[in-house]
Amino acid sequence: MGSLLPGDDLESGIAYGSRRYYLWPMTTMTLKLPETLRRGVEEEARRRGVPKSVLVRECLEAMLRRKQRRKLPTCLDLVGDLVGSQPGPRDASVNRRYLEEAVLAEHGRARKNSH
Numbered sequence: 001m002g003s004l005l006p007g008d009d010l011e012s013g014i015a016y017g018s019r020r021y022y023l024w025p026m027t028t029m030t031l032k033l034p035e036t037l038r039r040g041v042e043e044e045a046r047r048r049g050v051p052k053s054v055l056v057r058e059c060l061e062a063m064l065r066r067k068q069r070r071k072l073p074t075c076l077d078l079v080g081d082l083v084g085s086q087p088g089p090r091d092a093s094v095n096r097r098y099l100e101e102a103v104l105a106e107h108g109r110a111r112k113n114s115h
Contacts, residue, residue: 045055092098
């Protein structure tokens with residue numbers, strides 16, 4: 001799937017930024033910022049000599065691009081905080097005997113509940 005961001009196929013940066021946005025339909029968006037963040041945006045826009053809207057768009061685009069490039073988490077990433085948190089043998093995840101015992105025990109419980 002391609003990016004949803006405008007100008008991904010064009011050069012990026014301030015020199016190209018204003019040109020690419022004229023090619024992309026834009027709407028107005030209102031947002032609320034804490035005073036310190038608003039001042040920071042104004043100061044950075046003034047320092048770089050660009051409108052605040054260009055600065056905010058570039059920051060949002062950069063964040064969204066980073067997020068798009070981020071790899072999907074693995075199963076270990078998702079349950080990493082649980083690894084080793086349960087009591088039991090240290091080799092439970094690799095010793096086939098434990099799996100066989102668990103399957104047989106579950107099968108026995110299922111048979112008891114089906115009668």
